[in-house]
Amino acid sequence: MDLIHPQVQAYAEKYTSPDEPLLREICDHTLANHPHAGMLSGHLQGKWLQMVSWMLRPRRILEIGTFTGYSGLCLAAGLTEDGLLHTIDIREEETGTAAAYFARSAFGHKIRVHTGDAREIIPALDEQWDLVFIDADKTGYIEYFNLVFPRLRQNGFILADNVFFHGDVLEEPVKGKSGKAIRDFNEYILGRNDLEKMMLTLRDGLYLLRKI
Numbered sequence: 073m074d075l076i077h078p079q080v081q082a083y084a085e086k087y088t089s090p091d092e093p094l095l096r097e098i099c100d101h102t103l104a105n106h107p108h109a110g111m112l113s114g115h116l117q118g119k120w121l122q123m124v125s126w127m128l129r130p131r132r133i134l135e136i137g138t139f140t141g142y143s144g145l146c147l148a149a150g151l152t153e154d155g156l157l158h159t160i161d162i163r164e165e166e167t168g169t170a171a172a173y174f175a176r177s178a179f180g181h182k183i184r185v186h187t188g189d190a191r192e193i194i195p196a197l198d199e200q201w202d203l204v205f206i207d208a209d210k211t212g213y214i215e216y217f218n219l220v221f222p223r224l225r226q227n228g229f230i231l232a233d234n235v236f237f238h239g240d241v242l243e244e245p246v247k248g249k250s251g252k253a254i255r256d257f258n259e260y261i262l263g264r265n266d267l268e269k270m271m272l273t274l275r276d277g278l279y280l281l282r283k284i
């Protein structure tokens with residue numbers, strides 16, 4: 073399902089600042105070589121992540137789902153001088169690729185890459201989060217949310233990606249285990265009264281949550 077009309081997408085891309093050369097390189101290389109390149113956030117969402125980071129000037133960011141490093145590099149843009157981004161991926165191949173890109177960026181010294189299951193790594197990180205980006209396996213979203221929420225500072229933000237899951241959440245009955253997991257996550261979030269919520273119709277849907 074085309075969630076965004078291609079003409080609207082192209083128009084928005086045209087009037088958005090282009091990616092910096094390293095982001096462009098990650099994107100091009102991933103598209104040319106990775107069988108699941110569609111997982112990469114891409115230009116518009118990447119710019120949104122950068123803008124959010126610049127707006128918040130966070131000290132601690134957690135990213136769940138590093139992939140080839142594109143979104144992590146975007147999120148790191150607005151970190152404070154003493155800021156750190158922790159990013160987790162279960163696949164060593166991805167964290168190796170991402171770490172090599174991070175090392176070439178201006179933010180390399182502010183990024184900590186963790187390889188392993190986010191369910192095990194998140195509890196071991198002794199941090200208080202200003203911003204969390206949830207973008208790993210969809211069946212884990214509720215668990216990831218519950219692992220990070222106690223350590224999210226008041227007025228801290230969570231962004232959760234793919235909350236339309238390619239439009240599957242609109243189907244009745246909902247298709248596939250990831251589509252179902254995302255719908256369950258969206259319902260779960262809707263039912264909580266300790267969050268301010270906004271679902272952004274950007275790319276595949278981004279849930280923006282503020283801890284009240």
Ligand SMILES: C[S@@+](CC[C@H](N)C(=O)[O-])C[C@H]1O[C@@H](n2cnc3c(N)ncnc32)[C@H](O)[C@@H]1O
Binds near residue numbers: 189212
């Ligand atoms: C959608 S991709 C992330 C895309 C990336 N954030 C970006 O925008 O470029 C999801 C990533 O989550 C990772 N992943 C899946 N299950 C995971 C788990 N249990 N713990 C950590 N990472 C996981 C996958 O290996 C994959 O690289």
